Amino acid sequence: MMIRLFILLLGISVAVPAMAALDLVLPEKAFQGDMIVGRVLPRAQVWSGGKGLMVDEAGYFVMGVPRDMKSDLVVLAKAGHDRIKQTIGILARKWQIERIDGLPKKKVTPDPETLRRIREDSRKVRAIRTSTPHPTGLFIEKGFITPVRGRISGVFGSQRILNGKPRSPHRGLDIAASMETPVLSPADGIVCLVAEDMVLMGNTLIVDHGLGVRSIFIHLNRVIVKKGDRVSQGDLIARVGKSGRATGPHLHWGVFVGTVAVDPRKLFH
Numbered sequence: 327m328m329i330r331l332f333i334l335l336l337g338i339s340v341a342v343p344a345m346a347a348l349d350l351v352l353p354e355k356a357f358q359g360d361m362i363v364g365r366v367l368p369r370a371q372v373w374s375g376g377k378g379l380m381v382d383e384a385g386y387f388v389m390g391v392p393r394d395m396k397s398d399l400v401v402l403a404k405a406g407h408d409r410i411k412q413t414i415g416i417l418a419r420k421w422q423i424e425r426i427d428g429l430p431k432k433k434v435t436p437d438p439e440t441l442r443r444i445r446e447d448s449r450k451v452r453a454i455r456t457s458t459p460h461p462t463g464l465f466i467e468k469g470f471i472t473p474v475r476g477r478i479s480g481v482f483g484s485q486r487i488l489n490g491k492p493r494s495p496h497r498g499l500d501i502a503a504s505m506e507t508p509v510l511s512p513a514d515g516i517v518c519l520v521a522e523d524m525v526l527m528g529n530t531l532i533v534d535h536g537l538g539v540r541s542i543f544i545h546l547n548r549v550i551v552k553k554g555d556r557v558s559q560g561d562l563i564a565r566v567g568k569s570g571r572a573t574g575p576h577l578h579w580g581v582f583v584g585t586v587a588v589d590p591r592k593l594f595h
Contacts, residue, residue: 348408352401355415359483359589361539361581362389362399362414363463370405380537386463388537390583391416393483393495422484424496428573434489440525447524451532451542454519455585460536465513468559470593473512473543474566474577476503482589497587498542498580505547505575509564511557512541512579512594520549527578528569533557541590542580545572 351365366372368385379387391399399414436444480500486493511533518540519532527544531551534540547567557563568575581590 348403348405348410350401350403350410350412352412352414355417356391356399357417357592358391358395358419359393359587360391360592361583361588362391363387363466364389364401366403367405370403373402374399380459380461382462382537384463384466386466386537388463388539388583390586390588392586393421393497419483421495422481423487424480424484425487425490426573427489429489429571431489434491434493434571436525444525447521447527450519450521451527451530452585454532454534455540455582457518459538459540460516460534462536463539464515464536465539468514470512470590471510471559472501472594473510473541473563473579474501474503474507476501476507476576478502478591479576480578482587482591498544498578499590500576500578502574502576503566505566505568507566507575507577508562509543509546509566509577511559511561511563512590513559515541515557517551517553517555517557517563520551520553522549524570526571528572529564529567530570531564533563538582538584540582542578542582544578544580545570545576547575 348367356362364387365385372379372381372387374389381387395416398416401412403410479502484496486496513535515533515535518534521530524530529546531543531549546564549564551563566575566577579590581588
């Protein structure tokens with residue numbers, strides 16, 4: 327069977343033979359914001375940055391390259407007495423500057439009560455990102471598709487200036503579309519969070535794609551699925567809205583590997 331070795335930064339599909347000896351299948355180079363999927367012997371242990379990585383039954387594992395990473399990435403693998411190390415050269419990207427005006431003042435410079443609610447919303451999302459993920463790469467075979475067809479109105483990694491004030495870099499992809507436009511699951515996964523009326527994110531949905539890879543969909547008008555549902559690529563999961571901190575209807579789609587945000591636009595082609 328043709329396996330989609332999900333190093334989508336290379337934009338290729340390859341058939342991967344069964345491994346008889348310890349080996350690492352990884353790209354030589356990657357860009358800031360890339361998601362890297364490697365392969366090793368299923369029984370092997372893998373580390374990067376001093377942290378152990380989850381390896382599924384087929385030997386796949388995933389790493390996210392942080393937006394501001396400046397050093398190369400070193401990956402170590404061990405199986406029995408065998409050890410192997412590989413270095414991935416990290417290439418810099420030039421990030422855009424985006425200015426967004428007309429946002430409600432309390433959502434840019436919140437009062438104490440609004441700030442308390444924002445922090446509580448963030449804790450809920452972070453609890454999902456740091457929880458144990460599904461142990462299999464559910465996205466490996468079919469990869470990712472775009473969840474909404476529309477105009478790209480905001481890109482990953484851009485420096486946001488909101489109402490004239492610098493804010494954190496954008497950690498997802500904004501796709502402008504009309505209200506109630508269908509939002510499709512970009513890959514197979516399991517719904518792990520459905521939350522309504524978050525201050526900044528509005529109606530929010532998170533889908534676990536396995537091995538620490540999760541999609542977050544925010545500013546939704548409504549969510550179609552419920553927590554625990556198994557979804558397949560292309561399934562209707564929500565409808566586009568403008569809830570939370572949004573000036574118009576659009577989908578914000580973010581992809582995280584653990585707590586590391588990666589560029590969703592690099593995952594489909």
